[in-house]
Amino acid sequence: METTTAMHIANGIVDGPVSAVFAVLAAAALAFCVKKARADLDDRLAPMAGLVAAFIFAVQMLNFQVLPGVSGHLLGGTLAVVLVGPWVGALCVSTVLIIQCLLFADGGLTALGLNITNMALLGTAAGYLLVAGLLRIMPKTPGGLGATALIASVVSVTVASQGFVLQYALGGTTDLPLPAVAGTMAGVHVLIGIGEGLIAATTVATVARVRPDLVYAMRRFRKPATAEIGVPA
Amino acid sequence: MKHKLGWFLGAGLLVALILAGVVSNFASASPDGLDATARDGCTFGADDEITGGTCMLQQEKDHQMADSPLADYGIKGIDNPYLSTGLAGAAGVLIVFGVGGGAFWLLRRRSAADA
Numbered sequence: 001m002e003t004t005t006a007m008h009i010a011n012g013i014v015d016g017p018v019s020a021v022f023a024v025l026a027a028a029a030l031a032f033c034v035k036k037a038r039a040d041l042d043d044r045l046a047p048m049a050g051l052v053a054a055f056i057f058a059v060q061m062l063n064f065q066v067l068p069g070v071s072g073h074l075l076g077g078t079l080a081v082v083l084v085g086p087w088v089g090a091l092c093v094s095t096v097l098i099i100q101c102l103l104f105a106d107g108g109l110t111a112l113g114l115n116i117t118n119m120a121l122l123g124t125a126a127g128y129l130l131v132a133g134l135l136r137i138m139p140k141t142p143g144g145l146g147a148t149a150l151i152a153s154v155v156s157v158t159v160a161s162q163g164f165v166l167q168y169a170l171g172g173t174t175d176l177p178l179p180a181v182a183g184t185m186a187g188v189h190v191l192i193g194i195g196e197g198l199i200a201a202t203t204v205a206t207v208a209r210v211r212p213d214l215v216y217a218m219r220r221f222r223k224p225a226t227a228e229i230g231v232p233a
Numbered sequence: 234m235k236h237k238l239g240w241f242l243g244a245g246l247l248v249a250l251i252l253a254g255v256v257s258n259f260a261s262a263s264p265d266g267l268d269a270t271a272r273d274g275c276t277f278g279a280d281d282e283i284t285g286g287t288c289m290l291q292q293e294k295d296h297q298m299a300d301s302p303l304a305d306y307g308i309k310g311i312d313n314p315y316l317s318t319g320l321a322g323a324a325g326v327l328i329v330f331g332v333g334g335g336a337f338w339l340l341r342r343r344s345a346a347d348a
Contacts, residue, residue: 007265012294034340041341044238050334051245057329058253061306061322063261070269071261088337095333104325105296105304164267173292176274184273188266211241 007060007073008097008107008115009164016110018171023113029121030094037087040216048214049084053092055203056080060096064195072192075160077123078131078153079200082145083207085216086128093120118163127156131217140221146205148217150197157193161185246330253322257306258315 041049056076063071076096080089097115100106107115130152138144165182172181208215212222264272275288283291302309303324307317 007268009267010271010293011296012292013271013289037337038340038342041337043341046337046341047238047242047334049337050330051242051249053333054326054330055245055249055252058249058257058322058326061253061257061260061325063263063265065261065263066266069263070266071263072266073260091337092333095336096329099325099329099332102298103301103303103328104306104321105298105301106306108294109297110294161266168289172289174287174289176287176289180273181270184270185266188269192266214238214241 007063008100008119009111009167011108011110012173013108014111014114014167015171015173018167019110019114021113022117022167026094026113026116026121030091030116033087033090033094037085037091040085040088044214045084045088045216049088049092052080052083052089053095056092057096057099059199060100066188066191066195070188072188072195074196074199075119075123075157076196076200077119077160078127078149078156078196079203081124081128082131082149082152082200082204082217083215086124088216089128090120090124093124114164114167117167118160122163123156123160126159127152130155135217135221140218142205142208142212145208145215145218146201149200149204150194153197153200154190154193157196158186158189161189246326249326249330250323253326254319257322258318 056074056079059074060076061073063073066072076093077089080092083089084092094116097107097112097120101109101112101115131148134148134151135145138148162182162185165178165185168181169178204215204217208218212218263269271289271293273288275286275290276284278284296304298304303321306321306325307314308321308324311317311320
């Protein structure tokens with residue numbers, strides 16, 4: 001049984017200079033995320049973020065079939081932003097990508113900045129913007145949160161795939177027609193996004209049901225102030 | 234702290250360990266969306282070697298960490314593929330939780346008492 005183990009951009013697909021530019025961009029963005037994340041991270045969110053990262057690592061191993069001969073796996077951006085917020089969420093996905101690269105030889109070291117930019121930054125940013133927007137109109141229930149995560153995942157994964165298309169346009173080492181690459185990537189990643197969306201929806205709806213207090217995206221919809229003052233439940 | 238976090242963390246970790254340690258063995262072995270795109274345009278022989286055409290995969294370079302004991306989601310030296318993948322996945326979950334959780338713990342905002 002031959003298993004496919006490459007899940008992220010490998011070395012050599014995008015040239016060195018473009019990879020280096022994205023490495024610098026990703027490092028700067030992550031430094032900014034660390035700065036912003038500190039305001040969110042407390043004694044409860046920190047271990048929760050560790051769990052979210054570990055969960056994303058696990059689910060990324062679960063490739064599901066989307067077309068004959070083509071599979072996909074969750075990227076995790078939407079799931080992360082719903083549970084731990086945008087800044088910590090981006091750091092969760094980055095943690096997974098860095099460990100996958102350094103220990104599991106998945107996603108080239110040279111390509112790490114490209115992978116972080118697409119999945120941890122673009123994917124989470126798109127996911128968060130959609131979640132924040134949709135939650136204004138969606139019912140604030142586990143089901144509403146799940147539906148939100150499903151829609152946001154499809155968009156988030158597709159946006160992340162187009163990040164690769166941009167990088168390939170700037171520094172692709174092969175001469176392939178860009179519209180075809182963009183079309184193939186978008187088409188297959190819409191399908192992967194639906195799969196990711198179903199997983200993310202199930203996960204966030206479950207957490208919202210058993211521990212609604214641990215869902216970052218629902219914080220601002222909870223009864224004002226009482227939680228902070230500490231009225232006995 | 235009104236609700237204990239411990240039970241939730243334990244249950245969550247257990248689910249992640251089962252997914253990475255057991256369910257991962259039943260994952261699709263087909264190339265993923267990106268990999269399939271990278272193979273687009275080439276033809277492949279019986280041993281999955283490129284036999285013609287133009288595709289991104291032709292320019293792919295080896296991974297710097299290819300000799301890692303956990304490379305390609307397997308544990309070097311364990312021949313049983315299920316055991317190898319499962320243990321590598323479980324190890325990955327614990328490493329990500331330890332490294333990630335540890336880093337987030339160090340970054341966290343301290344309460345006024347120990348600031």
